[in-house]
Amino acid sequence: xxxxxxxxxxxxxxxxxxxxxxxxxxxxxxxxxxxxxxxxxxxxxxxxxxxxxxxxxxxxxxxxxxxxxxxxxxxxxxxxxxxxxxxxxxxxxxxxxxxxxxxxxxxxxxxxxxxxxxxxxxxxxxxxxxxxxxxxxxxxxxxxxxxxxxxxxxxxxxxxxxxxxxxxx
Amino acid sequence: xxxxxxxxxxxxxxxxxxxxxxxxxxxxxxxxxxxxxxxxxxxxxxxxxxxxxxxxxxxxxxxxxxxxxxxxxxxxxxxxxxxxxxxxxxxxxxxxxxxxxxxxxxxxxxxxxxxxxxxxxxxxxxxxxxxxxxxxxxxxxxxxxxxxxxxxxxxxxxxxxxxxxxxxxxxxxxxxxxxxxxxxxxxxxxxxxxxxxxxxxxxxxxxxxxxxxxxxxxxxxxxxxxxxxxxxxxxxxxxxxxxxxxxxxxxxxxxxxxxxxxxxxxxxxxxxxxxxxxxxxxxxxxxxxxxxxxxxxxxxxxxxxxxxxxxxxxxxxxxxxxxxxxxxxxxxxxxxxxxxxxxxxxxxxxxxxxxxxxxxxxxxxxxxxxxxxxxxxxxxxxxxxxxxxxxxxxxxxxxxxxxxxxxxxxxxxxxxxxxxxxxxxxxxxxxxxxxxxxxx
Numbered sequence: 001x002x003x004x005x006x007x008x009x010x011x012x013x014x015x016x017x018x019x020x021x022x023x024x025x026x027x028x029x030x031x032x033x034x035x036x037x038x039x040x041x042x043x044x045x046x047x048x049x050x051x052x053x054x055x056x057x058x059x060x061x062x063x064x065x066x067x068x069x070x071x072x073x074x075x076x077x078x079x080x081x082x083x084x085x086x087x088x089x090x091x092x093x094x095x096x097x098x099x100x101x102x103x104x105x106x107x108x109x110x111x112x113x114x115x116x117x118x119x120x121x122x123x124x125x126x127x128x129x130x131x132x133x134x135x136x137x138x139x140x141x142x143x144x145x146x147x148x149x150x151x152x153x154x155x156x157x158x159x160x161x162x163x164x165x166x167x168x169x
Numbered sequence: 170x171x172x173x174x175x176x177x178x179x180x181x182x183x184x185x186x187x188x189x190x191x192x193x194x195x196x197x198x199x200x201x202x203x204x205x206x207x208x209x210x211x212x213x214x215x216x217x218x219x220x221x222x223x224x225x226x227x228x229x230x231x232x233x234x235x236x237x238x239x240x241x242x243x244x245x246x247x248x249x250x251x252x253x254x255x256x257x258x259x260x261x262x263x264x265x266x267x268x269x270x271x272x273x274x275x276x277x278x279x280x281x282x283x284x285x286x287x288x289x290x291x292x293x294x295x296x297x298x299x300x301x302x303x304x305x306x307x308x309x310x311x312x313x314x315x316x317x318x319x320x321x322x323x324x325x326x327x328x329x330x331x332x333x334x335x336x337x338x339x340x341x342x343x344x345x346x347x348x349x350x351x352x353x354x355x356x357x358x359x360x361x362x363x364x365x366x367x368x369x370x371x372x373x374x375x376x377x378x379x380x381x382x383x384x385x386x387x388x389x390x391x392x393x394x395x396x397x398x399x400x401x402x403x404x405x406x407x408x409x410x411x412x413x414x415x416x417x418x419x420x421x422x423x424x425x426x427x428x429x430x431x432x433x434x435x436x437x438x439x440x441x442x443x444x445x446x447x448x449x450x451x452x453x454x455x456x457x458x459x460x461x462x463x464x465x466x467x468x469x470x471x472x473x474x475x476x477x478x479x480x481x482x483x484x485x486x487x488x489x490x491x492x493x494x495x496x497x498x499x500x501x502x503x504x505x506x507x508x509x510x511x512x513x514x515x516x517x518x519x520x521x522x523x524x525x526x527x528x529x530x531x532x533x534x535x536x537x538x539x540x541x542x543x544x545x546x547x548x549x550x551x552x553x554x555x556x557x558x559x560x561x562x563x564x565x566x567x568x569x570x571x572x573x574x575x576x577x578x579x580x581x582x583x584x585x586x587x588x589x590x591x592x593x594x595x596x597x598x599x600x601x602x603x604x605x606x607x608x609x
Contacts, residue, residue, distance in 0.1 A: 023337055025250065025293075025377050031359035036300055036342050057359070070361040070518075073300045073343030088598070089262040090462055091420040093508050094500050098598035127345065127512050128262040128462075129301050132420040132492060133427050134171050142303035146171065168304045 004056060008048050013041050017056055027057050031067055035074055040169060043078045072127075080115045080122030082160045082167075084108070085139045088125050091132035096148075100136050101125055103150045107157060120161060142168045171269060174427030176444045180406055180414050182394045183387070184430040187273040192308050194315040197276040203321055205396035209284050210329055217288040221392070223400030225412020229266075230256060230348070230385035231461065231489045233478035236392075240382055242372035243289040249379035253285045253294035254371075256353055257386040260299055260345040261461035262512060263492030266416040267386040269428050271298065271305040274390065275312040279336060281392035283322070285382055286334045293335045295357060295376070296386075300342040310338050345516035349564045350383040352518065363520045364564035387416055408434025411477035419445040421495035422452070434475040441472065441495055453498040456580075460489025462509050463569030465576030466502075486576070502584045504599060506577040507535040511599075513570035524567035527558040531574060538588070539599070548585050552578050 007014040016037065020030040031053065038049045045068055054061045068074050084104055088097040105111055108121050115122040131137035134146030138153075143166050145156050159165045173188045181187075191197045209217050221237030228234045243251060255278060259267040270278060282294040296313075298306050313336050316322045324333050339357055341347050347356045351365035354376045375381025391413065395403045404412035411433035417440060420426045424446030431440060437459065441447070448454050454469045459476075465486040467474075474484045481488040496505065514528035531554050538547050555571040555578070562568070578585065 026358060028359035029339070029357055032300075032342050032356060033340050036340060067359065067361055071300070071342035071344050072515075088508070089512055090458070090505065090508055091263055091494050093598055094421050094494075094496060094505070127515060128260060128264075130259050130265045130268045130299065131171070132263050132265045132494070133418050134265075135420055135426070139301060142301070144171075144304070168307065 004052065008052055009038065009041055013037060017053075021056055028059065031057055031059070031064065032071065035064075035068060035071075039074060044075050046076075078115070078119070081120050082140050082165065083122045083124065084157070085124045085126040085129065087127070087129045087131065087135070087137050087139075089128040089132075091128075092136040095135040097136040099150065100138065100148050100153055103153055104138075104157075107154065121157070140165060140167075171265070171272065172427065173269075173273075174425055174429065176429055178435070178439075178444055179430050180432050181430050182398055182403070182406070182414050183270075183277070183391050183416060184273075184428070185394075186277070187269065189273075191274050191276065192272070192312060194276060194312065194319060197274075201397060202276050202393075203280055203327075205393035206280050206283050206287070206321070207327055208396060209287050210327060210332055214288045214290065217284060217396075220396060220400035221288070223404060224395045225404040225407060225410060226388065226391055226395060227411060227478060228385055229387035229391070229415060229491065231261065231463075231487070233488065236384065236388055239372070239384070240285065240288050242370070243291070243380045243382060244373070245290065247290075247380050249377070250293065251289055251291035251380045252376045252382070253282050253289070253291045254350075254353065254357065254376055254381055254383045255282055255294065255296045255386055255389050256348060256350065256383055257296060257298040257302070258341050258344075258348040258353060259302075259386070259490075260348050260516075261463065261490045261492060262509075263420060263458060263461045263494040264418055264490040265420075266418050266428055266491060268302065268305065269416070270386055270390045271302065271309055275305075275309045276316065277390040277393055278309070278386055279312055279316050279322070281389035282336060283326070283334050284392050284396065285384065285389065287332075289380075289382055291380075291382065292333050293337070295337050295339050297339045297341065297353060297357060299347075300340050303340070306338060306340050313338055344518075345512075346518045346564070346566060349566065352564065353383065354381065361518070363518050366563060406432050408432070408475055408477045408480070410479060415476070415491050417476065418492045419495065420492065422449045422497040422500075423447065423495045424449055431476065433477040434480065437467075437474050437476050437493070438472045440476065440493065445495070448495065448497050450497075454495065455498045455500055456496045456502070458492075458494040458496070458573070460487050461492040462494070462512065463487070463565075463572055464489045465572050466496075466580055468580055487572075501588075501593065502577055502581040503535070503539055503588050503593075506574060507532070507539050507599060509573050509577075510535055510570060513566065517566060517570070521562040521564075521567060523558045523561040524570065527554050527567060528570050530554050531570065538585070543589055545586070545589065548578060548582065 347362035352362040514532040555574040558571040
């Protein structure tokens, strides 16, 4: 790997990427985690992200884009600071997941994959997130929120808007 | 934070440390942690595999393949390095058991992975978690770092000269298909999660071309518990040819949803009505999806059956991932079938035509039907499409979409027919204008 002189990432992320590229029997294995960590920092997988990751892993940009387009958590456009992901798959659907989704749509004034004008929130209807026994559930960024009611959702969104939401990175 | 539940019928072998702070390595050690692996170092690979075979443990991901046998397929001599791959890409709708394992007992996964390494001669293991489980990844990462710090991982583990084992944690980025073992290997190699043609099987040509054991996270977490409990004693807890216990996730319209550890073969009806407290609000039961969304539905008069791989197969469905989804009388099966298919259509990787096209046609037909534009021919067409997907794809995703669809049509044909006549449940969840071409 050529040393990256002008990394677009923060020094700690760049250091994490150096480490990730060194631990696997095959360097390319670091690609998917790297894309996700890059997105966490930049907000989305930008052209500059693709270029730097390709360089770090000795891949073509095409290889990176090919993988990027496959995984549903990776995006090429910015989302809100807090990405609200409401599960509507079977266990959530029958316990009120769609009510939660509709409530979020109204509350935030946006639809599926929409972003609020202030960039604070975005909304997504997502497939099963693995919280079926605590349905209905959603994630805000990486945080799980379970056994939801519309009242609970209001509180959760208010907390994030006020900067009080937990936000696991 | 997921709520923990409990019931007197539970046999807590895998879940015995849940809720006790065992993510902390010292607590884990205090609760008999890392004893099994040390015993395995003393006893050697043949003993380990014999114990696993005696335990009757079968893969908890859904296929139910005997774990001891799977390990025994790994060649003793191999020019290429061997690997252990732990599948924590838990994504089957209705399933959240691994979530609880990673949260409450991550060291059991690390210990189980190390034991699998000792049994097969692999020196490196990977624990792959779905990308959504970031907070769990952090818990597992810390557990791995703590295990290294204690000398339980790395070179000369537990002070034994020449006994080495490394673990790397890995994360996905949102793809159900990656839960399929060969697609998981592709993803771990930094590629699109598309399945590989089999044979060769992973035991011969797997990750990076080396012999690879791929086990579900719950299977691996069961391993140290089995070593401590004794293989034969563990087998006796379960039913015939279905050793031990399993984490069943009961969700949907029950009073006490949650993850319960029940003996294999435990009665499904009892699990719903006693363990999970019965149907919410005292309403009537309509149907049960017994092991994740790919399993054909059971009717209320079909649930007096034991929860093990063989009894469920006899009942015309599958034990699957152990995710039991309970539907009450208010659920529209037409809508439920559409939501199920919408998922598989979204998750089809597009590699095999019967799956890519089949799931898309099923979704389109069901959407039109659900929207009131259906006709009698559609019912036959849905069945025809599903039947022609079965067994015609490289991986089981095509089957996973076809099987529940056929179940819904077979067991609720009357409801599909009544739907055409305008008999519909009032509550409609799905808004189809967003469904068509949602492309998320």
